[in-house]
Structures are given as C-alpha cells and as structure tokens.
Amino acid sequence: MGILTTLTRMWLLRSFRPFTFQADSGECPPEAMEGMTPGLYVHIPFCRTLCNFCPYCKVRYSRELCERYLQALHQEIELVAKVQGTSRQRASSLYFGGGSPALAAEHLGGLITTLQSHFDITDGIGLELHPDDVTVPILQTLKAAGVTRVSIGIQSFQEKFQRLLGRKPVNPQAMAHALQCVPFETVSMDFIFALPGQTAEDLRRDAEQAFDCGANHVAIYPFIQFSFTESRTPIMPKAAKRRLLDEVTDFFSATGCHRDSIWTFARNEGHRYSSMSRDNFLGFGCSATTLSRHQFRINTFSVEEYCRRLDEGRLPTSLRLDFTVRQRMVYWIFWKIYTTRLPLVEFEQFFGVPLMRVFGREIQLAKWLGFVTEADGILQLTRKGVFYFHHYENYYTLAYIDKMWGLMRETPFPQRLTL
Numbered sequence: 223m224g225i226l227t228t229l230t231r232m233w234l235l236r237s238f239r240p241f242t243f244q245a246d247s248g249e250c251p252p253e254a255m256e257g258m259t260p261g262l263y264v265h266i267p268f269c270r271t272l273c274n275f276c277p278y279c280k281v282r283y284s285r286e287l288c289e290r291y292l293q294a295l296h297q298e299i300e301l302v303a304k305v306q307g308t309s310r311q312r313a314s315s316l317y318f319g320g321g322s323p324a325l326a327a328e329h330l331g332g333l334i335t336t337l338q339s340h341f342d343i344t345d346g347i348g349l350e351l352h353p354d355d356v357t358v359p360i361l362q363t364l365k366a367a368g369v370t371r372v373s374i375g376i377q378s379f380q381e382k383f384q385r386l387l388g389r390k391p392v393n394p395q396a397m398a399h400a401l402q403c404v405p406f407e408t409v410s411m412d413f414i415f416a417l418p419g420q421t422a423e424d425l426r427r428d429a430e431q432a433f434d435c436g437a438n439h440v441a442i443y444p445f446i447q448f449s450f451t452e453s454r455t456p457i458m459p460k461a462a463k464r465r466l467l468d469e470v471t472d473f474f475s476a477t478g479c480h481r482d483s484i485w486t487f488a489r490n491e492g493h494r495y496s497s498m499s500r501d502n503f504l505g506f507g508c509s510a511t512t513l514s515r516h517q518f519r520i521n522t523f524s525v526e527e528y529c530r531r532l533d534e535g536r537l538p539t540s541l542r543l544d545f546t547v548r549q550r551m552v553y554w555i556f557w558k559i560y561t562t563r564l565p566l567v568e569f570e571q572f573f574g575v576p577l578m579r580v581f582g583r584e585i586q587l588a589k590w591l592g593f594v595t596e597a598d599g600i601l602q603l604t605r606k607g608v609f610y611f612h613h614y615e616n617y618y619t620l621a622y623i624d625k626m627w628g629l630m631r632e633t634p635f636p637q638r639l640t641l
C-alpha cells in the first residue's frame with residue numbers, strides 16, 4: 223500500500239524527494255496571505271465521550287480546560303492576525319470543527335467577534351454538531367453567534383450500526399423539531415459508508431430520514447480504520463464498495479440531488495458544507511492546519527502544550543512543510559478534484575502556468591482511463607473516476623494522515639516527519 227502512494231508521488235512530482243516536515247519552534251510567523259481570500263478553521267477538541275473509531279484530535283470535556291483553551295485560541299488568533307497585516311482581510315468562510323464545538327456554544331460568539339475584527343468573512347459560518355447538541359437552546363445560541371450552516375454527525379439512524387460504532391440512538395423527531403424551530407441555511411448530516419453488512423437500502427433509508435428531519439445536504443464518509451484507533455471493524459471488499467457507491471449515487475441523482483464533492487450531495491446548489499476544498503486556509507486550535515502559497519503548517523495535538531506555547535507568546539505550530547512548486551501543484555489538484563470538477567483557468571490563475579503544460583500527460587492518461595472528461599475548460603470526474611479517487615484517497619489517508627496523526631498524538635512537537 224505504501225509502495226503505491228510512494229510510486230504515485232514520485233511519478234507526479236518527478237522526484238524521489240519525499241514530503242519532509244520540519245519542527246517549528248513557534249517563533250517563525252506563518253506566510254502572509256496577501257491578495258488571497260483564505261478560509262478560516264477553528265478546532266474545538268472537546269467531546270462528552272470519545273468514540274473508539276474516531277481519529278480526530280479530541281479530549282474529554284472539562285469546563286476548566288475548555289475555558290483555558292478558549293483563552294489560548296483568542297491569543298493564537300491575535301498572534302496570527304498581526305502577521306497577516308494591519309487592515310481587515312477578506313476571508314471566504316469560517317468553520318468550527320472538532321470534537322464537538324457546541325460544548326463551547328456560549329463562548330463561540332466571542333471567538334467569532336474576535337475573528338471578525340481581523341477578517342471580513344463573506345461566505346458564512348459553519349459548525350459540526352453532535353446529535354446530542356441539536357436542541358432548541360443550543361441552536362438558538364449558535365444562530366445568535368452568527369452560525370449559518372451546521373453539519374450533524376449522525377453516522378447512522380439504524381440501531382445495528384449505532385451499536386457497532388458505540389453511538390447512542392438518535393431521536394429523529396426531537397431533531398426535526400429543533401431544526402424546524404431554529405432553521406439554518408445549510409443543514410448537513412454525516413453518515414458512515416461501507417460499514418460491515420451495510421446495503422444501499424440502509425443508506426437510502428438514512429438519507430430519506432435525514433431529509434425528513436430537515437437536512438438539505440448529506441455526507442457519506444467511507445469508513446476508515448486508522449491504525450491508532452481502538453475499533454477493529456472489518457473493511458468492506460473493493461467490489462462491494464464500488465457497487466454500493468454506484469447504487470447510492472443513483473439514489474441521490476434520482477432524488478434530484480447534486481454531487482458537490484466526492485462524498486457529499488446537496489438538495490440544490492445553494493446548500494454547501496465544506497471546510498476542506500480551499501486553495502488557502504488559516505487554522506486555529508490544536509491539530510488545525512494552515513495552507514498558504516508555499517507552506518503547510520500543523521499545530522500540536524496536545525491541548526496542554528497548545529495552551530503553554532500561547533502563554534509564552536509563541537505560536538502552537540508543531541511541524542512545517544515548505545512546498546516545492548510541483549508539490550504545491552499536486553496538493554492543489556488533489557483538493558480541487560475532490561470537488562469532482564477542476565476549472566483549468568483556476569490552476570493558471572493560481573500558478574501562472576497552464577495545467578496542461580505541466581500535467582498534460584497525466585491528464586491525457588486520466589481521460590484515456592475514463593476517470594475524467596473535459597468540456598468548456600472544466601475537467602469533470604466521471605463515476606469511475608469518483609470511485610478510483612476514493613480508492614486512492616483511502617491509501618493516501620493510511621499512508622500519510624494515519625502516519626502524521628499517529629505521531630502527533632504521541633509527540634506534541636516531533637523533530638521531523640517524512641512522508
């Protein structure tokens with residue numbers, strides 16, 4: 223598996239050089255994002271209980287630790303904003319992820335105000351919600367703070383899968399009532415795809431229940447077995463996964479939904495929820511990442527160390543990668559194609575050179591294999607391309623993300639990481 227990602231990397235980068243992340247002392251400021259419109263991301267790592275399949279950076283909630291963490295978040299925002307310049311910068315969107323950010327609901331208004339004093343957020347504010355937090359008072363607090371989109375981690379409405387994942391039952395009636403009383407522009411619901419024994423009928427029932435509860439956007443994330451999580455869930459074989467994905471895609475197209483990324487389907491174009499597919503973003507909080515023109519930075523995963531660095535007036539950056547131009551191009555293409563479409567002009571605007579001049583042969587091969595088509599200057603992933611992107615993404619996640627997060631969970635400030 224590692225060999226596949228390594229060979230692909232060498233071929234695309236025309237280099238044996240791996241991705242090498244250096245330790246960062248927190249004294250070197252992030253690259254300024256002049257002339258760009260970054261997305262903003264804030265990580266809130268607290269959960270009431272910890273799910274054994276979940277790879278994200280999270281700790282059990284305590285009021286005291288959460289308050290200390292929020293104070294450190296304000297400090298990080300101020301430090302980063304100072305580097306970004308004195309004038310208020312345009313930012314596309316703001317997303318709160320976790321963890322379960324609503325555990326800090328009463329403090330989010332303050333964070334949003336601090337961010338808005340430095341950034342003009344033009345495209346709304348999104349937040350990940352645990353089903354336990356879908357109540358009228360919490361939704362009212364979030365809406366009053368400025369949240370416009372929510373994404374609820376249902377995982378499955380069905381008891382057999384809830385039991386498998388160790389999740390509590392969800393009450394769809396209570397959820398529908400709360401979402402009706404406090405509406406949001408986008409209500410997305412997350413489900414896990416390719417659980418053992420899962421059928422297209424299971425997923426169809428989940429999606430219908432989601433729409434009945436008030437969702438207008440659905441995400442179905444393929445189950446990934448991370449090496450450092452405790453769960454040991456059997457993986458669905460490749461052919462069964464492909465069949466299931468095709469059946470689910472048919473169901474969403476038949477209901478008039480539009481695919482807005484590999485794993486997400488929207489009731490219409492206006493309903494969006496995505497914190498990932500941005501050309502540039504600034505991340506705040508532990509485990510948050512920052513992507514600029516030439517750099518990728520990742521913060522420490524340790525809540526304690528995060529707060530300590532900020533108390534010392536230093537940034538909580540743990541590792542930093544300085545991209546070569548070609549590495550940056552490959553990274554850009556990966557996330558753009560995640561949305562299933564790549565407008566050629568956007569590559570040229572970003573890198574100042576036509577995509578076909580740099581990756582002409584790879585694009586021709588992808589067309590020949592039936593992974594993409596081209597029309598009106600847009601490369602569009604085909605259904606076959608979607609499946610193979612997913613298949614490759616699984617390898618990539620295990621070879622890169624699993625290795626990076628596995629290390630970062632153990633070591634707050636590693637010396638070096640080579641991927």
Ligand SMILES: C[S@@+](CC[C@H](N)C(=O)[O-])C[C@H]1O[C@@H](n2cnc3c(N)ncnc32)[C@H](O)[C@@H]1O
Pocket residue numbers: 269275276277278319320321322350351352353374375376377412413414443444445446447448
């Ligand atoms: C941070 S969690 C969601 C917010 C909230 N904490 C919750 O549990 O509802 C983000 C999403 O990642 C997905 N996820 C978590 N672990 C996963 C895994 N091992 N494989 C695939 N998706 C996973 C789940 O669908 C989850 O809703």
Ligand code: SF4
Pocket residue numbers: 268269270271272273276277278280320321322352375
């Ligand atoms: S799935 Fe959600 S609630 Fe469960 S541990 Fe992960 S972030 Fe926390």
